Amino acid sequence: MHIGTTLTNYIIETQRHIKGATGEFTGLLNDLAVACKKIADLVNKGDLVDILGTAGSENVQGEQQKKLDVISNEIFIEALAHNGHVAALASEEMDEVYHLPADRPRGKYLVLFDPLDGSSNIDVNVSVGTIFSILKAPPGVENPEPAAFLKPGTEQVAAGYCIYGPSTMMVLTTGHGVDMFTLDKHFGEFLLTHEGIQIPEDTQEFAINASNMRFWEAPVKRYIDECLAGKDGPRGKDFNMRWVASMVAEVHRILTRGGVFMYPTDEKIKAKGQEGKLRLMYEANPMGFIVEQAGGACTTGRERIMTIAPRDIHQRVPVVLGSRNEVERVTSYHNG
Numbered sequence: 001m002h003i004g005t006t007l008t009n010y011i012i013e014t015q016r017h018i019k020g021a022t023g024e025f026t027g028l029l030n031d032l033a034v035a036c037k038k039i040a041d042l043v044n045k046g047d048l049v050d051i052l053g054t055a056g057s058e059n060v061q062g063e064q065q066k067k068l069d070v071i072s073n074e075i076f077i078e079a080l081a082h083n084g085h086v087a088a089l090a091s092e093e094m095d096e097v098y099h100l101p102a103d104r105p106r107g108k109y110l111v112l113f114d115p116l117d118g119s120s121n122i123d124v125n126v127s128v129g130t131i132f133s134i135l136k137a138p139p140g141v142e143n144p145e146p147a148a149f150l151k152p153g154t155e156q157v158a159a160g161y162c163i164y165g166p167s168t169m170m171v172l173t174t175g176h177g178v179d180m181f182t183l184d185k186h187f188g189e190f191l192l193t194h195e196g197i198q199i200p201e202d203t204q205e206f207a208i209n210a211s212n213m214r215f216w217e218a219p220v221k222r223y224i225d226e227c228l229a230g231k232d233g234p235r236g237k238d239f240n241m242r243w244v245a246s247m248v249a250e251v252h253r254i255l256t257r258g259g260v261f262m263y264p265t266d267e268k269i270k271a272k273g274q275e276g277k278l279r280l281m282y283e284a285n286p287m288g289f290i291v292e293q294a295g296g297a298c299t300t301g302r303e304r305i306m307t308i309a310p311r312d313i314h315q316r317v318p319v320v321l322g323s324r325n326e327v328e329r330v331t332s333y334h335n336g
């Protein structure tokens with residue numbers, strides 16, 4: 001593959017290496033690209049069109065939905081539900097699994113997605129993104145039920161995200177490394193701009209919402225205190241901190257220059273009867289697949305995310321991901 005090739009050609013070329021490929025996977029990735037291009041167009045229009053602000057509704061998480069959350073979800077359904085590449089869909093924005101209209105052909109794949117992650121940033125013009133995870137559908141099942149989606153992250157066929165930032169980029173893994181594509185808006189194509197991303201094993205940059213400090217468990221407090229102690233402390237080096245409050249932006253920075261991102265469990269989260277803030281199926285698992293394929297690591301602080309046996313499509317987990325040596329250090333602090 002050469003830098004500058006289109007996503008379409010990249011997918012067709014990649015398909016040649018997939019035994020028994022029928023073109024369905026190619027079609028599905030193209031449908032996803034169309035959805036992301038449409039969302040990018042709306043995100044970039046911002047206040048020029050009446051799509052910002054709240055939709056006046058809540059999602060399954062009990063969070064205020066932004067208008068663009070709802071619109072992005074509809075764009076995904078429209079792009080994926082008609083071409084016969086998927087059997088069903090699951091979204092952060094929908095309580096239940098989405099079954100295709102009865103007259104629509106079913107395909108071999110299930111797609112789980114967060115159509116607009118970090119949407120609280122949309123009103124303040126900070127980067128947001130779309131995250132997607134692709135699983136194989138159970139063969140011959142007309143309307144797969146939630147149980148069909150509850151597969152560990154290691155069974156993902158592919159995962160990716162699209163970041164709507166200064167440039168719109170799609171980042172994709174099909175299990176053979178991580179490649180990045182930048183959208184050329186002039187002719188509406190994603191062009192390959194980065195191949196075979198590798199996350200540096202070490203870093204001097206951590207990302208965590210420090211306003212939760214008083215709720216943190218001891219291992220998290222220890223790790224962050226050591227980073228803050230800088231070169232005179234146990235780490236012997238100074239650290240920088242970032243917090244965008246948009247997971248896609250944090251992961252993209254880490255793929256680009258290394259780092260560690262943490263959304264750990266804490267006393268506030270436990271008091272709500274939850275295990276974490278971020279969602280396993282359409283945030284942690286796809287990002288975990290991408291990060292591991294780029295040589296990084298992704299755990300809950302105690303165990304590898306991608307081997308968790310899911311109980312529920314909207315299940316939440318603690319997340320520690322990024323530069324392998326840092327994630328292993330944080331995990332070792334948790335596991336004593």
Ligand code: P6P
Binds near residue numbers: 117209246247248250
């Ligand atoms: P907080 C966005 O709402 C999100 O799900 C992730 O994209 C982001 O990393 C995190 O939550 C931000 O959480 O508590 O800082 O608003």
